[in-house]
Structures are given as C-alpha cells and as structure tokens.
Amino acid sequence: MCICFILGIIIQEYLALRNWTSYLALLIVAITMFSYLSRSLFWVAQRKYLLVLVFGVLGIWLHKLHSEIPPLPELPPKEEMLFKLNKKLNSNEKNRRYEITVNPGEAEVSSILSVPRGLPELDYKHLYRAEIYISRVQPPKNDYQFDYSKYLRRNRIYYQSYVPGKLESAEVTNLTVADRIHQKRLEILQRIDSVSISPKSREFMKGIILADRTEMDRETVADFTKTGLVHILAISGSHIIVIYGLFFWLLIRIFPLRHRRTAIICSLILIWVFAVFIGYGNSVVRSCIMITVYFIYIILQRKPDLLHAMAFAALIILISDSNQLFDVGFQLSFMAVFGIYWLNQPILKHLPPANSFVKKVLFNTFSISMAAQISTLPAVIYYFHQFSLISIAANLVIIPLSQIIIIFSLMMTLTIGSSWYPQALLLFYDHFIRIVLYTIHWFSGFDRFMYSNIPMTLAETAILCTVIYYLRFLILRFNIRNLLPLLALITLYFGLYHGLNIYHEQKNEVLIHHHFREKYFSVKKGNKVEFWLNADADQANVKKYIIDPYLTSRRASAYQIKTLPHKATSVQYNGITYPLKD
Structure with missing residues (x-):
C-alpha cells in the first residue's frame, strides 16, 4: 500500500x-x-x-x-507591513534569517525574512511592524542550480523579504499555546547563550538537543559535513531512541515490573512532548512516528515488524503532507533504517563472536554504521555530489560516544533551563565537547579522502540502490550465483557512467550564469570550461554556487578562470554579444 x-x-x-x-x-x-x-x-x-x-x-x-498554489495577494515591492515570527532559520555573516507570517489574521502569506544583525532578535511574544522589501521567490535561470523556489513552495512559502531599517514591536497578550512553547524554547536558547563556556560548545548544545543550528559557525558545520557526522547535529532517529531509552530506563524503576506497558506509553508521550517543545521539525516527527508505531506492536503483544512499521510511519507522514517524499531528510532517514534492517545482520555474521560487552558495542556500532552509510551512499552522492572515506573511521570513533554526548547535553540543557547548574559540571561539559569537536576537526583535515563534484544522475542512483539490494545475498553467501547479478549491475552502471561522460564531452556550450544580480560567462569545449568573471567577483562564492554545480552537471573535469575587462557590461564570442547587465 x-x-x-x-x-x-x-x-x-x-x-x-x-x-x-x-x-x-x-x-x-x-x-x-x-x-x-x-x-x-x-x-x-x-x-x-x-x-x-x-x-x-x-x-x-x-x-x-x-x-496546489493558493491565490496569492499582489504585494507592493516596498511597504510598511505587520508580521510575526514563525521560525528561526540559519543565519549568515550579515543577516539573521526567519520564517515569518506577513499580515497575520488578514490576507496572510509566509515569507523568508532577512534582518541585519545590528537589529534586535525577533521573538514569539511580539508583533512587528517595519518597512519591508518583499518579492516572489523566483526559480533559477540555469538548469544545474538548486531550485530554491520549489523547495520553499513545498513548504508553502512563496515570498522572500528584507528589513533595511528599524523595527517597531508590540507585545502580544493572547499568545497561542504553540507560540508560548516556542517562546519558552527561545528563552532557554538565550540562557544557554549567557553561560560561560566556549561559543562552539554553546552552539553544539543548542543544536544537538534543541535543534537550533542557526548561529553555528561555518567551520564546525563544514567539519561535520566532511566527516559524515551531520546526523549527530540533526535531531533524528538516533537522538530520539537515546532520549526514549533514557525516559524508559527512569520510568521502569518507578513503575512496578507488571506495569511495563505503562512505562512504554509514558516514554512515548514524553518523546512527543520533547518533539513539540523543540519545534516538531520534520526529522523529529518522522523519528517519533516510527518509534511509536514500532512500540505499538509491543504494547499489542504482536511481533515487531520493522518493514510494516516503516511503511505505516511513511503513510502517516505522506498522507499529512505528500511533499515530504521529496525532502532529502525523509529519503535519507528511511534509506538508513532500511539499510540497517537489510545489511546489519549479514555484516555482523562476518565479524568475530562478541564475547564481551565492549566487543558487542564496537561490533554493533561498526555494523550499524556500515549498513547505514552503504544504504544512503547513492542518495548522498546524488544530492550532495561528494563523499569522504574518512567518514567511516569518524563514525566508528564518535558514534559509540554519541549516547553519552546526547544524554550529557540533555542534562546540561535541563539544568541551564532551570537556572541551576554547578559551574564545575558546566566547565567539565565544555572541555568534553571541545575535545569531541577537536577530534571531528582533526578527521575533517584528511582532504585527500574527500571526493567532490561526483556526477550522478537519477538512473545511476537507481542502479546503485539495486546493487545494495543484491549485496545482502552476496554477504550472506559468497557464491557465483549471488555474484553474477552484482557484476551485471556494476557493468551496467559503468557503461551508463562512461556513456554519459562521452555524451557531455561531445557537447560544447556557451552560457550566461545568473547568481542573484550578478551574471557570469562561460565557454565549454569538450570536458574543459572557461569562466569569465569580473575582477571584483567573490571567487569563493562563485566556485561554490556556479562553478562546482556546473562542472558536476556537465561532467567536466577541468576549468579555468579568466578576468573580464574593468566594468565590462557584455562579452563577444564568435561574433555574438552576450549581455552581462540587465
């Protein structure tokens, strides 16, 4: 179904x-x-x-x-408007970013709002009035660029806006229950900001427990990305399982043994309370639904069936919002769970017998980590076009510590939220997290194990997913019968891979690249590309948002940057003039 x-x-x-x-x-x-x-x-x-x-x-x-896109009001490009905060988003060096509701209670619409860092932070207990520049989010003009407008449209957001000047605010007396919860979470985040530990430890605590990475510095995020440990920062299944386990461990010692079902039900209620408090993000809700469905089997005294639990959880999520199917987090979380179900036991059978608790933890960590990484690898390369071999080693070192990290961070968040925390314990937490972050940073330094700009089409991804399906049978029993389907699929993959490379190598292309208000010019000949940029262009940003995505989409292997004449407004190539200004 x-x-x-x-x-x-x-x-x-x-x-x-x-x-x-x-x-x-x-x-x-x-x-x-x-x-x-x-x-x-x-x-x-x-x-x-x-x-x-x-x-x-x-x-x-x-x-x-x-x-379906609802009828959208015609908003003037610049006008004084009333708005309220819906959600904090990731900030950048210049602006804080929020999701807001413009004209609440009237012809309201959702928008992404950028606010200069010099202005006060927004909260949930105020309504705001300011002069806003607002416009519809436009689709990209180049086919290789990420379609941010479609991403926002799936979240029912159709506008982006900017506040250039001052904000006026008025306190709301009749806050909704949801706004009260959001405001309480925001106040705890502000308390964490006020404690005397390193900024990186504060941001890590806010991210791993309260799902707030809005102020996390780029270096830390890059370290987690390079080492394949972003799943530790994102509140997901592993966090919810650990927190559920902690609640159950405490409750089973309060309730008599015959009331084990009561402890399970109370633990499930508590993780849903936790999910609501931290903003019921998509990954959190997915994890809570999957765990709830799984334990309902146990409460009803039926044999737990992970595949049926996954399918039922997916149906609940997709019936409420079918756009979730195209969310990368949705796909990766279900692929990881399926990978653990499909490959974990076969991998464990090839490991030595676990005759001690330490060996059992290490072997299970290795098998689960390998199963999850193998199953999500095709999707990771398809969406992000990069993969690091060092992620295997990094996961083996950090994952066994993740339970301690999550529980310790949860305990410190609760004590800081209650305004009672021993300073010595706070300092110990700071040193512990700094060691963890330093270890992750050390792993991220092995750049030679990082493979970037890996081209991958949907057809190639489908073939690799089929390879993973047949891999289970080969791991269970290595014989020619189980090896032949894999060899056939791998041959098909490399045939398609090289065929696409040859196809793109034979195509030459002249293109104008659009990035915000800037335009760049490129000439592709075979598998080499020349990019023509202005002397004052931010080459790091151009490489990240233009050059790398273009090279990946066209499967080109080399590029060269050339500088345009000062204040050039157009480029002539083969007798054709290409305008660089609107």
Missing part, C-alpha cells in the same frame, strides 16, 4: 494529472467497497488488487491537493 501510494505521488509530480483523477479515485473506492460487500468469489479475489490501486490513486489525488 505504501509503495503504491508513493508511486501515485511520483506520477502526479511528473505528469501533473488533471481534475479527472478525483472522479477516478471515487470510482475505484466505490468498486473496492462493493468488493468487500460482495460475496462473489471473483470480487473476493480482486480485493487486494483494488486496495493497492486505491492507495495509488489516493497518492495522485492527495499530492495534487498538496501541490
């Missing part, structure tokens, strides 16, 4: 079927209901086929509903 529902979403996404799908859905549902009411052997035999067809058409219809 889940697979058919997902196929329905994909069909609607890429084929954009019209209104007749609603009538088709009603017709199939009616036929299915008739089959369950009928005693005819023919209709009894068709029930399972009709049921999965219902979910397929339901996926088409719901995704059409979730993808």
Whole structure:
C-alpha cells in the first residue's frame, strides 16, 4: 500500500494529472467497497488488487491537493507591513534569517525574512511592524542550480523579504499555546547563550538537543559535513531512541515490573512532548512516528515488524503532507533504517563472536554504521555530489560516544533551563565537547579522502540502490550465483557512467550564469570550461554556487578562470554579444 501510494505521488509530480483523477479515485473506492460487500468469489479475489490501486490513486489525488498554489495577494515591492515570527532559520555573516507570517489574521502569506544583525532578535511574544522589501521567490535561470523556489513552495512559502531599517514591536497578550512553547524554547536558547563556556560548545548544545543550528559557525558545520557526522547535529532517529531509552530506563524503576506497558506509553508521550517543545521539525516527527508505531506492536503483544512499521510511519507522514517524499531528510532517514534492517545482520555474521560487552558495542556500532552509510551512499552522492572515506573511521570513533554526548547535553540543557547548574559540571561539559569537536576537526583535515563534484544522475542512483539490494545475498553467501547479478549491475552502471561522460564531452556550450544580480560567462569545449568573471567577483562564492554545480552537471573535469575587462557590461564570442547587465 505504501509503495503504491508513493508511486501515485511520483506520477502526479511528473505528469501533473488533471481534475479527472478525483472522479477516478471515487470510482475505484466505490468498486473496492462493493468488493468487500460482495460475496462473489471473483470480487473476493480482486480485493487486494483494488486496495493497492486505491492507495495509488489516493497518492495522485492527495499530492495534487498538496501541490496546489493558493491565490496569492499582489504585494507592493516596498511597504510598511505587520508580521510575526514563525521560525528561526540559519543565519549568515550579515543577516539573521526567519520564517515569518506577513499580515497575520488578514490576507496572510509566509515569507523568508532577512534582518541585519545590528537589529534586535525577533521573538514569539511580539508583533512587528517595519518597512519591508518583499518579492516572489523566483526559480533559477540555469538548469544545474538548486531550485530554491520549489523547495520553499513545498513548504508553502512563496515570498522572500528584507528589513533595511528599524523595527517597531508590540507585545502580544493572547499568545497561542504553540507560540508560548516556542517562546519558552527561545528563552532557554538565550540562557544557554549567557553561560560561560566556549561559543562552539554553546552552539553544539543548542543544536544537538534543541535543534537550533542557526548561529553555528561555518567551520564546525563544514567539519561535520566532511566527516559524515551531520546526523549527530540533526535531531533524528538516533537522538530520539537515546532520549526514549533514557525516559524508559527512569520510568521502569518507578513503575512496578507488571506495569511495563505503562512505562512504554509514558516514554512515548514524553518523546512527543520533547518533539513539540523543540519545534516538531520534520526529522523529529518522522523519528517519533516510527518509534511509536514500532512500540505499538509491543504494547499489542504482536511481533515487531520493522518493514510494516516503516511503511505505516511513511503513510502517516505522506498522507499529512505528500511533499515530504521529496525532502532529502525523509529519503535519507528511511534509506538508513532500511539499510540497517537489510545489511546489519549479514555484516555482523562476518565479524568475530562478541564475547564481551565492549566487543558487542564496537561490533554493533561498526555494523550499524556500515549498513547505514552503504544504504544512503547513492542518495548522498546524488544530492550532495561528494563523499569522504574518512567518514567511516569518524563514525566508528564518535558514534559509540554519541549516547553519552546526547544524554550529557540533555542534562546540561535541563539544568541551564532551570537556572541551576554547578559551574564545575558546566566547565567539565565544555572541555568534553571541545575535545569531541577537536577530534571531528582533526578527521575533517584528511582532504585527500574527500571526493567532490561526483556526477550522478537519477538512473545511476537507481542502479546503485539495486546493487545494495543484491549485496545482502552476496554477504550472506559468497557464491557465483549471488555474484553474477552484482557484476551485471556494476557493468551496467559503468557503461551508463562512461556513456554519459562521452555524451557531455561531445557537447560544447556557451552560457550566461545568473547568481542573484550578478551574471557570469562561460565557454565549454569538450570536458574543459572557461569562466569569465569580473575582477571584483567573490571567487569563493562563485566556485561554490556556479562553478562546482556546473562542472558536476556537465561532467567536466577541468576549468579555468579568466578576468573580464574593468566594468565590462557584455562579452563577444564568435561574433555574438552576450549581455552581462540587465
């Protein structure tokens, strides 16, 4: 049912079927209901086929509903407007960024707002009025660039805005329950900012427990990215499992043994309270749903089935918002869980017997880490076009410590939130986290193990995912029968890989690249590209947002940067003039 529902979403996404799908859905549902009411052997035999067809058409219809763009008001490009805070977003060196609601209570719309760092931080207990520059988010003009407008549209955000000057604020007396919770979380974040530990330790604590990475410095984020440890910063399944385990461990010592179910139910309630408090982000909600579904099996005294739990959790999430299917976090989290289910036990069987607790922890950490990394590798390369071999070693060192790190950080967050914390314990936490961050930074320094700008198409990704599926059988039993499908798939992959390389190498291209208000010129000949930039261009940003994505999409291996004449407004190439200014 889940697979058919997902196929329905994909069909609607890429084929954009019209209104007749609603009538088709009603017709199939009616036929299915008739089959369950009928005693005819023919209709009894068709029930399972009709049921999965219902979910397929339901996926088409719901995704059409979730993808509809509502009527948007015509907003002037610059006007004094009223707005309120919805969510803090990642900041940059110049601006803090927020998700806001403009004109709350009226013709309200959501927008991404940038506020200069010199202005006060926004909170949830005030309404704000300011002169705002606001505009619709535009799609990229080059096919290789990330479509930020589509990403925002999936989150029902259609505008971006900027406050150039001062803000006026008025305190709200009738805050909603959600705003009160958000404000309390914001106050705890501010308390953490006031404690006397290193800034990196503060930002780490806020990120790993309260899901706030808005002020984390770029170097730390880059270290976690290079070492494949970003999943530690993002509140996900591993965090929720550890926190659930801590709650259950405490409650099982309070309740008598015969009330084990009560301890499970209370632990599940507590992790949902935690999820609501930290902002019920997508990854947190996904993890809570999966854990809740899994333990419902235990409460009902049924054998836990991870695949059914995953499918049921995916259905709940996608029925509420089908756009989640295209969220990278959604895909990676389910691929990781499936990878652990599919490869963990086969890998463990090839490791020596765990005759001690330490060996058991180390071997399980290794097998789980390897299973998760192998299963998510195709998607990681497809979306981020990079991979580091050092991530395997980094995960083996840091993952065994992750439970201690999460529990210690949770305890310190609770004590700081209650305004009671021993200074000695705070200093010990600071030193401990600094050692962890230094270790991660040390691992990130092995640049020779980092592979960047790896080209990957959807077809190549599908082949690699199929390779991982057949890999289980080869690990369980190494023989020619299990080896042949893998060899065939690997041959197909490299054939497609080299075929695409040859295709792109034969294509020459002259292109104007758009990045915000700037334009850049490039000439591609074979697998080499020349980029023409102004002398004052920020080459680091151009390389990150223009050069690297373009080289990856065109599977080019070399490039050269050339400087345009001072204040050049156009470029002539082969007798054609290419404008660089609007």
